[in-house]
Amino acid sequence: MSTPLTWGTPHPERADAARNRQLLLTTARELIAADGPDCLTMDRLAERSGLGKGTVFRRFGTRAGIFQALLDDNERALQQEILSGSPPLGPGASPVDRLIAYGSARIRFLAENHEVARSAVEGRPTSGRRPPLSQIHIRVLLRELDLPGADVDLLAGQLTSALEGPLLLRLFDGPEVDGSALTDRFEAGWRYLVERVCVPAV
């Protein structure tokens, strides 16, 4: 299995395991850049990285696991901005402004990473998925809002699905993407939803 990048509490990794992980991710990126994501297999990754198949298998579990690890690694910059970047994405803005900013950043992230995201999902069993970054961060911000009557854990799941589901369906399935028109539309839709859900009716 890939080492989950646990959110907020980094998982310690032995130095050689960390080196192997970086080598595998770098090699995977090179293979994708050269031949596209469809040509990346466990066997090719093992061969090209010079590590054993067993190492690749233990590290990633499945082909989808390779892409999940790439996505996690790409996600780290976004995590860093949330934890210590400038507001409104980073700390220091109101929870509503941070929710809107997070959604915008996530939408652009998924639009840029949709080929990797797609391969991380395809063929993966429907069970055993861990809560995504979005759900964890959205839940934290919703707790700060203290919405009367809200089931915050469930609401975080609902908003995560609302943020990511339609965008991923569109990116995976729609006609060729015109990047900025698409992300503008989804960013506006996310802002609308957050304002309806989170700004108290006066």
Place this chain on the structure above:
Amino acid sequence: MSTPLTWGTPHPERADAARNRQLLLTTARELIAADGPDCLTMDRLAERSGLGKGTVFRRFGTRAGIFQALLDDNERALQQEILSGSPPLGPGASPVDRLIAYGSARIRFLAENHEVARSAVEGRPTSGRRPPLSQIHIRVLLRELDLPGADVDLLAGQLTSALEGPLLLRLFDGPEVDGSALTDRFEAGWRYLVERVCVPAV
């Protein structure tokens, strides 16, 4: 491919094709009842129904297609209630009340059909999915509400994902389901979301 049950405009089907479809669905249900969904394969379905493998393949395309057809067939009763049942699920109530009632009915439907729903999703490519019943019906009701500033098509996708995504993740992945406590929670969460999104701030 399975014949899509197009929503509102039934697709005409030749009598022998309709008979074969019913035979295949009935046989699939018997096999699932006897041995569980994991044992249902294209080959077993062909053998047990006495129809050729080619017929099963043309009808369903993939194993997941069998389960999608079962889900569509089970969904017909729900469609019928929406089209001509009593309010608030059927016509005659306000759009907000109909949205809440539809979500409750859909939550109970998915809780009852989650094994079939899971097998309909597993192994299916992430592209080529058609808009689900939920999205079509939610969009119709949102249009009636005439929400100022809303991107109704996108909002329908967001609410569909919010309604179905967290529930399906929970049903596929969570601990053994205590049916009514689970559906009560999701029904309350859906009502909360609809009221926040759709009831205008005064």
